[in-house]
Amino acid sequence: MAKANRLSKLISYLKPHLKSLYWGISALFVVNVIGVYIPWLIRDIFDDLQANFDFNRLVSYVVILFVLACIMWAIRMASRVLIFGIGRQVEFDLKQRIFEHLLKLEPAYFNTNTSGDLINRATSDVDNIRRLVGFAILSLINTIFAYGLTLPAMLFINVKLSLMTLAIYPLMLVTVQLFSDKLRIDQAEVQEKLSDISELIQEDMSGISLIKIYAQEDNERRAFSHKNQRLLKANLSLARTRNLLFPIIGGIANISLLVLLWFGTSDIEKGLITVGDFIALIIYVERLVFPTALLGFTITTYQRGEVSIDRVEAIMEVEPKIKNDVDNVNLPIENIKGNIKAVNLTYTYPNAFQPALNSLNFQINAGETVAIVGLIGSGKSTLANAIPRLIDISQGQLFLDGIDITSINLTDLRAAIAYVPQDSFLFSTTIKNNIAYSDPVGEITEVEYAAKQAQIHPEIVNFPQKYDTLVGERGIALSGGQRQRSSLARALYTDAPILILDDALSSVDNKTATQILENLKREKNKTVIFITHQMSAAQNADRILVMEDGNIVQMGSHEQLLSQEGLYKSLWQKHQLEEILA
Ligand SMILES: Nc1ncnc2c1ncn2[C@@H]1O[C@H](COP(=O)(O)OP(=O)(O)OP(=O)(O)O)[C@@H](O)[C@H]1O
Numbered sequence: 181m182a183k184a185n186r187l188s189k190l191i192s193y194l195k196p197h198l199k200s201l202y203w204g205i206s207a208l209f210v211v212n213v214i215g216v217y218i219p220w221l222i223r224d225i226f227d228d229l230q231a232n233f234d235f236n237r238l239v240s241y242v243v244i245l246f247v248l249a250c251i252m253w254a255i256r257m258a259s260r261v262l263i264f265g266i267g268r269q270v271e272f273d274l275k276q277r278i279f280e281h282l283l284k285l286e287p288a289y290f291n292t293n294t295s296g297d298l299i300n301r302a303t304s305d306v307d308n309i310r311r312l313v314g315f316a317i318l319s320l321i322n323t324i325f326a327y328g329l330t331l332p333a334m335l336f337i338n339v340k341l342s343l344m345t346l347a348i349y350p351l352m353l354v355t356v357q358l359f360s361d362k363l364r365i366d367q368a369e370v371q372e373k374l375s376d377i378s379e380l381i382q383e384d385m386s387g388i389s390l391i392k393i394y395a396q397e398d399n400e401r402r403a404f405s406h407k408n409q410r411l412l413k414a415n416l417s418l419a420r421t422r423n424l425l426f427p428i429i430g431g432i433a434n435i436s437l438l439v440l441l442w443f444g445t446s447d448i449e450k451g452l453i454t455v456g457d458f459i460a461l462i463i464y465v466e467r468l469v470f471p472t473a474l475l476g477f478t479i480t481t482y483q484r485g486e487v488s489i490d491r492v493e494a495i496m497e498v499e500p501k502i503k504n505d506v507d508n509v510n511l512p513i514e515n516i517k518g519n520i521k522a523v524n525l526t527y528t529y530p531n532a533f534q535p536a537l538n539s540l541n542f543q544i545n546a547g548e549t550v551a552i553v554g555l556i557g558s559g560k561s562t563l564a565n566a567i568p569r570l571i572d573i574s575q576g577q578l579f580l581d582g583i584d585i586t587s588i589n590l591t592d593l594r595a596a597i598a599y600v601p602q603d604s605f606l607f608s609t610t611i612k613n614n615i616a617y618s619d620p621v622g623e624i625t626e627v628e629y630a631a632k633q634a635q636i637h638p639e640i641v642n643f644p645q646k647y648d649t650l651v652g653e654r655g656i657a658l659s660g661g662q663r664q665r666s667s668l669a670r671a672l673y674t675d676a677p678i679l680i681l682d683d684a685l686s687s688v689d690n691k692t693a694t695q696i697l698e699n700l701k702r703e704k705n706k707t708v709i710f711i712t713h714q715m716s717a718a719q720n721a722d723r724i725l726v727m728e729d730g731n732i733v734q735m736g737s738h739e740q741l742l743s744q745e746g747l748y749k750s751l752w753q754k755h756q757l758e759e760i761l762a
Contacts, residue, residue, distance in 0.1 A: 186489050193273065193313060197266045204262035205321055207255050212325035214252040216333050218245065219463035223337075226456035260318065267314020271306050274492060278302045284500045287570050288530070301495055305488035312485025319478040323471040334464045337457045341447065345440045345465050349472050352432045356476025359425040364480060366418040373411040380407055433469040440465055501572045504590050509583055511592040518546040518596075518677040518707035520567065521579040527562060527571060536562040538730035544723075546581075546677075549701045549708040551718035553751060554727030560711040561602060563727070564682045567709070568597045580678075598671035600684035604663040611640055612647040614666055618674040630673035633699055635692055636665035660687035668696070681710040685717065693717045715755035724748065 194201060225241045282298065290298075334342035384391060384400055391400055444458045453461075525540040536559045544550050552560050565571045566578060567585070575586045585593055606614050615630055616622045627647065631637040639662060643649035651658055651666070658666065664687050671679060679700065685693040694717050700708050701720065712718050719738040726734035726741065726748045734746050741748040 186486055189489050189493060190312070193270045193309070194266065196273070197269050200262050200266050200269075201317075204259050204266065204318070207259035207262065208318070208321055209325055211252055211256045211259060212322070212329050214248055214255070215326070215467060216329040216464075218248055218252070219460040219467070220333060221245065221248070222463065223454075223456035223460035226459055227454050230455060263318040264314045266317075267310040270313045271310040274306045274309060275302060278306070278492065278495055281496055281498075284503070285498060286500060286502045286572060287565075288501075288572070289498065298495070301488075301491050305491045308481075308484050308488035309492065311481050312488075316478050316481040316485060319471070319474045320482075323475050323478070326468060326471040330464050330467055334461060337461055338447065338453050341440060341444055341453070341461060342464075344443060345436045345461070346468070348432060348436045348439070349468065352429055352469075352472050353476050355428055355432065356425070356473050357479060359421060359428075360477055360480040362421050363418070363425070364484070366414065366421050369414040370411070370418055373407065373414045377404070377407050377411055380404055429469070429473045433466070436465055437462065502569050502590070505587045507587070508589045509587050510589050511580070511583065511596065513592070513595050513677065516596045516677045517581050518705070519579075519581050520544040520678070520707065520709075521582070523577055523579070525563075525566065525573065525577045527566060527573055529562075534730065536730050537566065540732050542725060542732060542735065544707060544709065546707055547705050548723060549697070549710070549721045551721035551724045552709065552711045552727060553713070553715065553718050553724060553748070555747075558727040559730040560727055561682050562730075564599070564601075564680050564709065564711055567678070567680060568594050568599055595674075596676055597678045597680060598674045598676040599680045600664075600667050600671045600682060602682045602684070604660075604667035604684065606651050606658070606663060606666060609650065610645075610648045611643065611651050611666060614651060615669045615673050617670050622673070627669075627673060630669040631666075633672045633696070634665045634669035635688075635696055636662060636669055661689070661692075664688055665696075677705065678707045679709070681708070681712075683711050683713060685710075686713060690714055690716045694720060697721075715752055716759075719752075726751075 221241075221244070225238075225245075229238060229241075279302070331342070331346075334346075380400075380403065384404075391397060440458075440461060444453065444461060447453045448455060448458055521543045522540045525537050526535050527537040528535040538559075540563070552563065554560055562571065566573050567580075569585060569590065573586065576584055578585045580588060580593065580596070607617070612624065612627055613620060615627045624647065628637060631640055631647075640647055640649070664684055668681065668684055671681075685696060688696070693712075693714055697708075697710065697717050697720060700706065701722075710717070710721070718724055721738070723735065723737060724741055725732050726746070728747055734741055734744065734748050736744075742752060
C-alpha cells in the first residue's frame with residue numbers, strides 16, 4: 181500500500197474519535213506549556229531569592245510550584261487517558277470490522293488462508309496499530325510540543341550553552357533506533373519460541389493416548405526441554421538488550437549535563453548567565469531526555485504499525501465472492517415448496533484441473549427423499565455445498581422452485597435449507613444451545629422434539645446436566661455417533677423445507693441411521709437429500725442419484741437401479757458381502 185493510502189487509512193481509523201483526539205492534544209499542549217513555565221519560574225525564584233531572601237515569599241513560591249505541578253500531573257493523566265483510550269477504541273473498531281468482514285467471506289477463503297494467520301492479523305497486527313495510534317501519536321505530539329516550547333526558552337536563556345548541551349542528543353536517538361531494531365528481533369524470537377512451546381503442549385495434550393501407547397514420554401519430554409531451552413535463551417537475550425539500552429540513554433543524558441555543568445559554571449562566573457538561568461537550563465535539558473529517547477521507539481512503532489495496516493487492510497479488501505445479487509429476490513420460508521433443479525450444473529474448484537461437478541442435470545421434487553451415493557471424491561459434498569451457495573456457482577444452473585438460486589436473497593435461501601455437514605462440529609456450549617443454534621430463545625420442548633427425531637434424546641437425559649451439559653472442546657467428550665446425531669438435531673430444530681445430510685450418519689449404526697431416515701421420510705413436505713455410503717439407508721429413499729467422477733451416472737429407485745448393470749449394483753453387492761462377513 182502506498183504511504184498516502186496508509187495515512188488516509190490511519191485518518192479513517194481516527195475519524196470517529198476526533199473529539200477525544202482534539203482534547204487529548206490540547207491537554208498535551210497545556211502540559212507542555214506548564215512544563216516549560218515551571219523551570220522558568222524556578223529561574224526567577226532563584227534569582228529573586230538570591231538577591232533578596234524572604235522566607236514568606238519562599239513559602240508562597242513553593243505553594244505556587246506545588247499547585248502548578250499538581251495541575252500538570254492531572255492534565256497529563258487526562259491526556260494519556262484520552263489518547264491511549266483512542267488506541268483502545270481503534271483496536272475495538274478494527275477487531276469488530278475484521279470479524280464482521282470474515283463472516284461475510286465464503287468457506288473457500290478459509291481453506292486458502294490459515295486460521296493462525298488470520299488470528300495473528302486480528303490480534304498482533306491490530307495491537308501494533310493500537311500502539312501506533314495510542315503510543316506513537318502521543319509520543320510524537322509530545323515530542324513536537326516539548327521541543328517546540330522548550331527549545332525557544334533555552335535559546336532565550338543562552339544560545340551557545342543550549343546548542344552545546346543538546347548537540348549530543350541525536351546520538352541518543354540513533355542509539356534507541358539501533359536498539360529498537362534489536363529489541364524487535366529479540367521480541368519476535370521470544371514470540372516464536374513461545375508459540376513453538378504452545379503448539380507442542382497443545383499437540384501433546386491432544387495426542388496423549390498415542391504418546392502413552394507408543395511409550396514416547398521420554399522423547400516428548402526431551403523435545404519440550406529443547407524448546408524450553410530455546411525460549412529461555414531468547415528471553416535472556418531480550419533482557420540483556422533491555423538492560424543495556426536504558427543505562428546507555430542515562431549515560432548520554434549525563435554527558436550532556438556534564439557539558440552544561442562545565443561551561444555553565446564558567447558562564448556564571450563570567451556573569452553571562454545567572455544561577456537561576458543555569459538551574460532552568462539543567463531542568464530543560466532533563467525535560468528533553470524522555471521525549472528524545474521515546475522518539476526512537478516512536479519511529480519503530482510507526483513503521484511496525486504501517487506494516488500492520490497493510491496486513492489488516494489486505495483482509496478488508498477481499499471481496500466476498502458469494503453475495504446478494506443487486507436485484508435479489510426475497511423468498512419467504514412459508515412460500516418455499518422445495519423443488520430443486522440442476523441444469524448443466526458445473527463447478528471446478530480454483531486451481532483444480534477437472535470439474536468436481538460436470539454438467540449435472542436432475543430434478544428433485546418437493547417432499548421427495550433422495551439419496552446420493554457414489555465413490556469417494558465423486559462430487560457428492562460439492563453438490564451438497566452448491567445448493568445453499570457455500571461454493572460460488574454460476575448463474576442459471578441451479579433452481580429452487582424455478583428461481584435461479586444465485587438471484588435469491590442469501591439469507592432467505594439459507595433459511596430454507598437445514599444442512600448437516602460431514603464434520604459434525606459442535607460449539608463449546610451446552611447441548612441445548614448447540615441444538616437451538618438457529619433460534620437460541622426457542623422452547624425447550626422444541627429442542628427435545630428435534631433431539632428425539634435425531635434419536636439422541638435418551639442419551640442426553642443421561643448426561644450429568646441433561647440438556648445443560650457442556651459439549652464441544654470445553655465440555656464432555658461425545659462419541660462420533662453422538663456428535664453426528666446432535667448436529668442432526670440442530671438441523672431438524674430449524675424445521676426448514678429442505679434438509680441436506682452430508683454423510684451425517686456415518687458413525688451411527690445402520691439400524692439407527694435407517695430408522696432416522698424413515699422418520700424423516702414421514703415428515704410431509706420436507707425435501708430430504710442425504711449423501712451416504714450406507715447402502716442400507718440409501719435403499720429406502722424415493723430416488724437415488726449415483727455419482728462418479730463429478731457425473732450423475734445413474735438415477736432411479738433402489739429396485740430400478742438394481743435391475744440395471746452399473747455402479748449402483750456393484751456398490752450394493754459389495755455392501756451385501758460386507759453384511760455377510762460382519
Ligand atoms: N476445496 C477444494 N479444493 C479443491 N478441490 C477440492 C476441494 N474440495 C473437494 N475437492 C475435490 O473435488 C472432488 C469432489 O470432492 P467431494 O468432496 O465433493 O467428493 P465426495 O464425493 O463428497 O467425497 P467423499 O465421499 O469422500 O466425501 C474431489 O476430487 C476432491 O479432491
